[in-house]
Amino acid sequence: MPSTLLTVLGVLLSFTTLVSSLGSTCSAPLGAGTAAPSDPYWMQNIKHQGTAAFNADPSGYQVFRNVKDFGAKGDGVTDDTAAINNAISSGGRCGGGSCASSTVSPAVVFFPQGTYLVSSPLIAYYYTQLIGDARNPPTLLASSSFAGIAVIDVDPYIPNGFGAQWYTNQSIFRSVRNFVIDVRQVPATNSQGTGIHWQVAQATSLMNIVFEMSTEADTAHQGIWMENGSGGFMGDLGGKFGMWVGNQQFTVRNITVNNANTAVFGVWNWGWTFQGVTINNCQVGFDLTTGGLSESDQTVGAEAIIDAVVSNTPIFVRSSVASNGKLAGSVVINNAQLTNVPTAVGVVGGATVLAGGTTTIASWGQGNVYKGTNGSPTFTQGTIPAPNKASSLLDSAGHIFGKMHPQYADYAVSQFVSVKDNGAKGDGHTDDTAALNAIFAQFAGCKIIFFDAGTYIVTQTLTIPAGTQIVGEAWSVIAGSGSAFQDINNPKPVVQVGAANSQGIMEISDIIFTTVGPAPGAIVVEWNVKQPAGQNGGAGMWDSHIRLGGAAGTNLEASQCPSSGSGGTTACFAAFLALHLTTGSTAYLEVWLADHDLDGDGVSQLELFSGRGILSESAGPVWMIGTAEHHALYQYSLVNAQNHYMGLIQTETPYYQPTPAVPTPFSVDSAFNDPTTFAGSSAWALHVTTSSNILVFGAGLYSFFQSFGQDCLDSNTCQSQIVNVDSSSSINLYSVSTVGTTFQMSVNNNGIVNQSGDVDGFASTMTSWSQS
Numbered sequence: 053m054p055s056t057l058l059t060v061l062g063v064l065l066s067f068t069t070l071v072s073s074l075g076s077t078c079s080a081p082l083g084a085g086t087a088a089p090s091d092p093y094w095m096q097n098i099k100h101q102g103t104a105a106f107n108a109d110p111s112g113y114q115v116f117r118n119v120k121d122f123g124a125k126g127d128g129v130t131d132d133t134a135a136i137n138n139a140i141s142s143g144g145r146c147g148g149g150s151c152a153s154s155t156v157s158p159a160v161v162f163f164p165q166g167t168y169l170v171s172s173p174l175i176a177y178y179y180t181q182l183i184g185d186a187r188n189p190p191t192l193l194a195s196s197s198f199a200g201i202a203v204i205d206v207d208p209y210i211p212n213g214f215g216a217q218w219y220t221n222q223s224i225f226r227s228v229r230n231f232v233i234d235v236r237q238v239p240a241t242n243s244q245g246t247g248i249h250w251q252v253a254q255a256t257s258l259m260n261i262v263f264e265m266s267t268e269a270d271t272a273h274q275g276i277w278m279e280n281g282s283g284g285f286m287g288d289l290g291g292k293f294g295m296w297v298g299n300q301q302f303t304v305r306n307i308t309v310n311n312a313n314t315a316v317f318g319v320w321n322w323g324w325t326f327q328g329v330t331i332n333n334c335q336v337g338f339d340l341t342t343g344g345l346s347e348s349d350q351t352v353g354a355e356a357i358i359d360a361v362v363s364n365t366p367i368f369v370r371s372s373v374a375s376n377g378k379l380a381g382s383v384v385i386n387n388a389q390l391t392n393v394p395t396a397v398g399v400v401g402g403a404t405v406l407a408g409g410t411t412t413i414a415s416w417g418q419g420n421v422y423k424g425t426n427g428s429p430t431f432t433q434g435t436i437p438a439p440n441k442a443s444s445l446l447d448s449a450g451h452i453f454g455k456m457h458p459q460y461a462d463y464a465v466s467q468f469v470s471v472k473d474n475g476a477k478g479d480g481h482t483d484d485t486a487a488l489n490a491i492f493a494q495f496a497g498c499k500i501i502f503f504d505a506g507t508y509i510v511t512q513t514l515t516i517p518a519g520t521q522i523v524g525e526a527w528s529v530i531a532g533s534g535s536a537f538q539d540i541n542n543p544k545p546v547v548q549v550g551a552a553n554s555q556g557i558m559e560i561s562d563i564i565f566t567t568v569g570p571a572p573g574a575i576v577v578e579w580n581v582k583q584p585a586g587q588n589g590g591a592g593m594w595d596s597h598i599r600l601g602g603a604a605g606t607n608l609e610a611s612q613c614p615s616s617g618s619g620g621t622t623a624c625f626a627a628f629l630a631l632h633l634t635t636g637s638t639a640y641l642e643v644w645l646a647d648h649d650l651d652g653d654g655v656s657q658l659e660l661f662s663g664r665g666i667l668s669e670s671a672g673p674v675w676m677i678g679t680a681e682h683h684a685l686y687q688y689s690l691v692n693a694q695n696h697y698m699g700l701i702q703t704e705t706p707y708y709q710p711t712p713a714v715p716t717p718f719s720v721d722s723a724f725n726d727p728t729t730f731a732g733s734s735a736w737a738l739h740v741t742t743s744s745n746i747l748v749f750g751a752g753l754y755s756f757f758q759s760f761g762q763d764c765l766d767s768n769t770c771q772s773q774i775v776n777v778d779s780s781s782s783i784n785l786y787s788v789s790t791v792g793t794t795f796q797m798s799v800n801n802n803g804i805v806n807q808s809g810d811v812d813g814f815a816s817t818m819t820s821w822s823q824s
């Protein structure tokens with residue numbers, strides 16, 4: 053590199069350090085949105101220059117597609133099915149049954165305002181964001197002759213394929229936003245008329261969707277149909293819809309269902325959390341298939357509902373089979389406000405379990421309740437210990453605070469700046485550190501910073517100053533690469549969100565943070581920022597994920613680091629720590645942190661080494677709606693943490709353990725307050741030390757393997773302990789489902805709750821645990 057250029061970079065870097073320590077210095081703060089009433093959503097007209105850095109043809113491959121450019125009319129009359137499907141599939145994308153998953157052909161498929169008539173499914177290919185105009189959400193109108201599984205299908209069944217589908221059910225990276233899906237023209241009784249076939253796994257979201265459908269009693273219409281998968285998040289949904297759902301685990305936040313027969317029909321799960329549910333004028337709120345006890349007979353294992361408002365609905369929650377005095381489908385209800393709901397909890401054709409009326413249910417459970425170090429459950433169908441909910445976690449209605457993924461619908465295109473227009477390349481090889489630091493220095497707080505689709509390599513810590521709003525495109529990638537992140541004894545943040553002790557707005561959406569391996573010294577995200585006073589959720593991340601290895605460009609794929617271990621250790625370090633919430637920070641997180649092989653066959657296992665998942669030392673408030681998988685020492689560690697809401701957390705223990713055993717190839721590092729004790733040879737899913745006011749509302753903690761083998765699974769001996777809480781912490785846990793582990797709960801490192809008493813289908817469920 054010429055020396056003049058080096059000097060320039062040096063100046064830029066020191067300038068940025070100064071600026072970020074002071075916070076944003078821009079002179080024309082962003083302020084309110086200035087879009088004119090007639091303007092379309094900014095996404096429609098912003099310059100489109102996103103690329104897929106690792107596509108075979110990065111300059112030719114089109115990431116952003118406006119369906120009208122592909123011939124869709126949106127006039128409510130013309131059948132737009134073929135045009136929209138062409139907009140989605142063009143460019144040699146991953147689909148058709150011959151490609152299980154891929155990160156190299158991402159797409160945003162944008163729908164301007166309008167009504168799009170469709171007669172067969174819109175097939176949402178892998179790694180697609182279907183996004184409607186957020187100012188005037190377009191309608192997807194199913195024609196009267198509509199035929200097919202659903203208006204939007206994310207995983208088609210292959211005709212005559214004996215149940216085979218395009219993608220594995222662990223299909224990830226999907227999002228659908230800002231639509232009205234209207235199936236009212238489809239004859240209500242001809243077994244057609246589903247809004248979305250949503251068979252997905254993690255890093256997926258449905259948001260801001262209104263479903264319109266028949267309210268006839270015998271209608272076949274339904275909003276969401278999901279038969280299996282391993283999810284996932286959905287939120288901000290409304291309309292006359294119902295969902296028919298089976299999936300290992302899911303988090304659903306902020307849904308309103310009006311005038312449906314059944315709001316939610318649960319067919320099977322290991323554990324779901326519903327947060328913020330409004331149900332009006334339905335027949336049944338939650339209709340749950342229960343009673344299955346064996347792995348082959350999996351029904352609804354655990355349903356956890358917090359902050360429900362239900363009116364004029366005969367039955368709030370109904371199970372298909374009575375419990376008969378033992379765990380058979382765990383239910384937790386926290387803060388449900390009922391108005392004219394005669395039965396709060398009932399059984400099909402059977403007795404009322406909990407009478408309703410016009411009343412509030414504070415804390416109710418059905419299942420096995422544990423206290424302190426007593427390992428014997430009390431089977432309960434009644435009041436269960438209530439959590440101590442920190443007031444900082446609540447909104448003005450007393451509900452757990454929630455915040456929708458920011459979409460900036462009121463902002464004009466001129467209020468955004470593109471990083472590619474300002475010197476960043478995002479091509480997967482150029483070092484963009486200096487360009488990005490300069491962009492933050494100039495624009496943070498003045499403009500919304502748009503990361504055009506691409507992979508942005510950084511070789512030094514990137515500090516995003518407090519006051520910044522960032523939006524990606526089809527999950528723009530920021531990747532830490534090189535020697536700065538390779539010293540396991542001196543780990544460095546790839547991205548610092550806020551300088552130490554900074555305060556201000558921070559909104560990050562549609563971004564992936566990752567590393568190029570090996571990166572044994574990478575702290576992928578260090579989160580320092582604190583929300584402005586009085587602005588809950590002012591510092592957060594939505595649809596943003598920390599993804600390690602398994603994707604093109606990471607140097608940590610199946611060819612380098614296969615499960616055989618032939619890649620060795622040194623070359624296969626993915627990170628030191630994925631996410632660190634430091635002491636002064638606050639955070640609202642809807643995230644996923646994991647490793648998976650996405651560009652191979654979609655199912656191959658990897659042997660990658662990521663030291664730690666999420667470490668929180670924050671005094672809160674912290675809202676965590678997310679998952680962490682496959683980290684070596686722990687998935688979640690809370691140390692001196694306070695005022696956290698966590699629901700639903702989903703974790704998996706590394707498949708390679710105990711070869712090597714925890715913490716190898718890392719070592720316990722007191723500078724990061726690592727746990728010093730491990731039970732047996734596996735990582736903790738959740739380790740809690742001297743923390744207070746912690747509420748875990750739904751957890752799916754899985755340990756499926758030992759040394760990539762599953763002989764341990766049936767006997768639940770893949771690991772011995774998985775959650776540890778020290779006796780000085782105050783924490784309530786609800787609806788905790790575990791797989792493959794003997795003890796579900798440990799106190800001071802002693803296993804307390806043996807899963808054998810909580811078998812509930814494939815998983816075992818501890819309905820409630822409290823200190824006393």
Ligand SMILES: *[C@@H]1O[C@H](CO)[C@@H](O)[C@H](O)[C@H]1NC(C)=O
Pocket residue numbers: 215221279280
């Ligand atoms: C998913 O569910 C469908 C419908 O019940 C079933 O045919 C299919 O085998 C399931 N797939 C997996 C992988 O479990």
Ligand SMILES: *[C@@H]1O[C@H](CO)[C@@H](O)[C@H](O)[C@H]1NC(C)=O
Pocket residue numbers: 220221222280281282300655
């Ligand atoms: C997902 O598919 C895998 C096979 O790819 C299967 O083993 C697993 O049971 C499926 N999981 C669910 C929840 O359907």
Ligand SMILES: *[C@@H]1O[C@H](CO)[C@@H](O)[C@H](O)[C@H]1NC(C)=O
Pocket residue numbers: 260261287288289290306454455456
């Ligand atoms: C809930 O969803 C509705 C409809 O999308 C939205 O208007 C509202 O802002 C959301 N509320 C929260 C707290 O996310």
Ligand SMILES: *[C@@H]1O[C@H](CO)[C@@H](O)[C@H](O)[C@H]1NC(C)=O
Pocket residue numbers: 794806807808
């Ligand atoms: C867990 O419970 C099962 C069934 O009672 C028992 O066989 C097993 O020994 C227990 N495990 C431990 C570690 O106590």
